[in-house]
Each structure stands twice: as structure tokens, then as C-alpha cells.
Amino acid sequence: MSGKDNIIIAKSAGFCPGVKRAIECVLELEAQGHKPIYTLGPLIHNKQVTDSLEAKGIKEIESLEEAKDKNGVLVIRAHGITPAFQKEIMDYGMKVVDATCLLVKKVHNVIEEYAKKGYDTVIVGDSKHAEVIGLMGYTQNKGIVVGSIEEAQHLPHFEKVNVVSQTTQKEATFLEIANIIKQKSKICNISNTICQPTKQRQTETTKCAKDADLVVVVGGHHSANTARLAKLCSDLCKNVIHVETSKDIEPQIIVNSKKIFITAGASTPISLVEEVANYIKTLKGEK
Ligand code: SF4
Numbered sequence: 001m002s003g004k005d006n007i008i009i010a011k012s013a014g015f016c017p018g019v020k021r022a023i024e025c026v027l028e029l030e031a032q033g034h035k036p037i038y039t040l041g042p043l044i045h046n047k048q049v050t051d052s053l054e055a056k057g058i059k060e061i062e063s064l065e066e067a068k069d070k071n072g073v074l075v076i077r078a079h080g081i082t083p084a085f086q087k088e089i090m091d092y093g094m095k096v097v098d099a100t101c102l103l104v105k106k107v108h109n110v111i112e113e114y115a116k117k118g119y120d121t122v123i124v125g126d127s128k129h130a131e132v133i134g135l136m137g138y139t140q141n142k143g144i145v146v147g148s149i150e151e152a153q154h155l156p157h158f159e160k161v162n163v164v165s166q167t168t169q170k171e172a173t174f175l176e177i178a179n180i181i182k183q184k185s186k187i188c189n190i191s192n193t194i195c196q197p198t199k200q201r202q203t204e205t206t207k208c209a210k211d212a213d214l215v216v217v218v219g220g221h222h223s224a225n226t227a228r229l230a231k232l233c234s235d236l237c238k239n240v241i242h243v244e245t246s247k248d249i250e251p252q253i254i255v256n257s258k259k260i261f262i263t264a265g266a267s268t269p270i271s272l273v274e275e276v277a278n279y280i281k282t283l284k285g286e287k
Contacts, residue, residue, distance in 0.1 A: 006259045007280060008208055012201040013273045016266035018078040018101025019044055025099045026058050029073055036072040041130055043077050044267045045223035070094050079130040080104040082137025103195040107164055110191045111138040114162035122146055122181055124174050125166025129224055132166050152177040158185040167195040168225040205263055209236040214257035217242045218276050219265035226265025246279035254283045
């Protein structure tokens with residue numbers, strides 16, 4: 001941790017390596033003069049960042065048909081996509097740059113390896129999340145998504161099953177669900193595919209949030225990993241606020257709190273964390 005007095009800023013705050021790589025990738029394409037640059041879905045769930053990318057001519061599209069100018073470049077974002085969609089994109093006739101996070105690709109490989117050996121796949125995660133939709137594409141149509149312990153309890157018996165996780169899941173929940181599935185299965189392989197940056201963020205958050213009077217979670221309101229981080233903090237500290245920028249902060253809550261822990265989701269730029277931290281320090285008379 002870094003910080004002064006009673007304001008602590010998480011070391012793990014800021015872009016995760018996958019998001020950082022995807023952003024650097026589009027900025028490099030832009031610097032090379034490629035135009036237009038299309039990203040399939042938002043590159044990152046942070047409005048401040050997507051607005052600045054849009055200002056540089058980097059366009060977010062929801063479907064392939066929206067990529068009208070075939071002289072442009074299509075960028076696959078860090079979440080990854082299904083092999084079928086990958087093929088469709090390759091056949092579309094445009095330059096494609098794959099910015100799928102290498103740690104997500106590792107999950108694709110684990111799912112594929114076991115699916116080829118006849119295993120069913122259970123993915124612990126959010127069925128609507130783009131990463132999970134992509135992972136399902138590697139299960140050879142023998143995949144199920146489980147979002148909670150209750151859902152896991154209702155799963156059938158499996159002869160052979162491979163249990164994997166969305167990369168940003170809470171580890172304790174994943175392990176509990178995996179154990180329930182193991183009890184129901186003849187052969188069960190548990191692949192803990194929560195990525196290392198997420199594990200580090202969760203470990204640091206768990207350690208610091210329980211000692212804090214207030215936790216400030218910085219990140220987009222539409223970011224699933226930021227929302228999950230805020231939920232993790234709420235289980236450990238009774239005062240948690242989720243803010244996008246310092247404008248969302250009610251000064252009195254800062255004034256009333258002695259020990260403040262500031263953390264952020266994987267899609268939050270460090271500049272926003274610093275902006276929030278500077279505002280809090282100003283309120284505390286530290287600047
Ligand atoms: S959260 Fe982990 S797996 Fe997902 S993009 Fe970031 S580093 Fe990659």
C-alpha cells in the first residue's frame with residue numbers, strides 16, 4: 001500500500017494488464033494513421049476513457065454490420081469472443097487486430113482441452129458478460145454457466161466435468177461452487193482460472209477494507225468488475241461508496257471518516273484514482 005496518514009491507496013488500483021494492452025493497441029493503431037478503428041463493444045467499461053477514445057475517432061460498434069468502412073480496422077477487445085464469431089470477423093474482409101487478454105486466452109485453451117476429451121464445462125460467472133459468452137464458444141456445446149451457490153446446488157450429476165471461472169470472479173465463491181460440483185460428479189477437474197491481477201486486487205482489498213472506516217471504490221457504474229469489488233468491500237466495511245469521479249463524493253462522509261481506503265476496478269485509469277485521492281486529501285487538509 002501507499003499513502004499518507006490515514007488515506008490509503010490500493011497498490012493494485014489502475015488498469016489490469018489486459019485492459020492496458022487493449023488500450024495501448026488501439027492508440028498505437030490510431031498513431032499509425034489507421035482510420036476508422038472499430039471496437040466490437042466498449043473497449044473498457046469506463047465512460048471517461050471511452051469518451052476520450054471516441055474523440056480520437058475510435059468507434060464502438062455492437063455488430064459487424066456497423067463496420068461500414070472496410071478500409072478500417074476491427075479490434076477484438078480484451079474479453080475475447082467465440083471461435084465462430086472470430087471466423088465471421090476474419091471472413092468479413094477487414095484488417096482485424098486481436099486484443100484478447102492473454103489470460104482470457106489461457107481459459108479458452110483450458111476449456112477446449114477438456115471439451116475435446118469429452119468433459120462437460122461449468123463456467124462460474126455472469127452468463128451475460130462478454131467474456132463468458134466468449135468462453136461458452138469453446139465448450140463444444142456442452143457448457144453451463146453458474147452464477148451462484150444456489151444455482152450450483154441445482155446442477156445435475158456429471159460423469160466428467162471441467163469447472164472454470166470467469167477471470168474476475170470472487171475466489172472464495174468460485175471454490176465453494178467448484179466443491180459443490182465435485183460432490184455431484186464422478187470425475188471433476190477444477191481449473192481456477194481467476195486471473196492473477198484479480199487475485200492480487202482481491203487479496204489487497206480484503207486486507208485493507210476491513211480496517212477502514214470508509215472505502216472509496218473508483219470505477220465506471222457499468223463496470224461489472226468494479227461493482228464486484230464494491231460488493232466485496234461492503235462485506236468487510238460498513239461504509240463503502242462507488243464513485244466515477246470526485247464529483248460523486250459527498251464531502252461530509254470524507255470529513256467524518258478517519259481511515260479511508262481508496263481502491264479501483266480493473267477498468268479504471270490511474271489518473272481517475274489520483275483525481276479522487278487528491279480531492280479527498282484536499283478535504284482532509286493534506287494538500
Ligand atoms: S481482468 Fe485479468 S483476465 Fe481480464 S482483462 Fe484484466 S488481466 Fe486479463
